[in-house]
Amino acid sequence: MNDAYCVNCRLNEQSTIIINKWDHHNYDVSILLHLPTNNSISYSRSTEQNPLKKISHSMAGFFSLLRRLYLSIYNWTVFFGWSQVLYHVLITLKESGHENVYNAAEKPLLFAQTAAVLEILHGLVGLVRSPVSATLPQIGSRLYLTWGILWSFPETRNHVLVTSLLISWSITEIIRYSFFGFKEAFGFAPSWLLWLRYSTFLLLYPTGISSEVGLIYIALPFIKASEKYCIRMPNKWNFSFDYFYAAIVVLGIYVPGSPHMYTYMLAQRKKALSKSKRE
Structure with missing residues (x-):
């Protein structure tokens, strides 16, 4: 769980801790931690895409x-x-x-x-x-x-x-x-x-x-x-x-302007044509 952080934590009517957080994929991850009643802890995850990101x-x-x-x-x-x-x-x-x-x-x-x-x-x-x-x-x-x-x-x-x-x-x-x-x-x-x-x-x-x-x-x-x-x-x-x-x-x-522009275009030509050969 090191790749996420908690942004919201609340207790619902069933004594379940609901932790909402964002993971690194910008998804809303809800983790339901059920309070222990018989020395056990269970949790579930639900994932839905962030609507603002969409x-x-x-x-x-x-x-x-x-x-x-x-x-x-x-x-x-x-x-x-x-x-x-x-x-x-x-x-x-x-x-x-x-x-x-x-x-x-x-x-x-x-x-x-x-x-x-x-x-x-x-x-x-x-x-x-x-x-x-x-x-x-x-x-x-x-x-x-x-x-x-x-x-x-x-x-x-x-x-x-x-x-x-x-x-x-x-x-x-x-x-x-x-x-x-x-x-x-x-x-x-x-x-x-x-x-x-x-x-x-x-x-x-x-x-x-x-x-x-x-x-x-x-x-x-x-x-x-x-x-x-x-x-x-x-x-x-x-x-x-x-x-x-x-x-x-x-x-x-x-x-001075014409030779400068011509030199610039020569450099652009070399860059563009060499790139096309690599592709």
């Missing part, structure tokens, strides 16, 4: 199912958005050239890339295990290109780098969101998809980053000439902001 397990299972359902819908929805981006890019590239690629893919691009903001929230509330410190820079830079450059400065949209950017982004995200979609919906992902998830970035990350840097650089004269998003002195906040110099700072961040 409710707790049921709630945990419900919320786990709800989480998987939500993340499945989210991942497959954004997967569809990026599939639309790639489809419109390839069709337009074939039919009318790279100058019209952005206009054809703009709506699904804005939808799919903006939806990625939820990934930061997922990390913050613990829905996923991805560290926010790794997710935030990636999503932040893409949102900046999508809204702060391409959407804000139409002069950049007909450049060939828009095509290389959208192809790199869309292929990467189609693979990534389908991978997580399989994981959440079915509990596993095919081995070939795992390999693509952790291998295609070897080519697509350099092409994507090069396109991002090139488009920011191309946008600089248009940013400076338009003075869009600039705040000039004097004003009631006694504060000034120049979007042109902010863009230069962003370009500067790419210099």
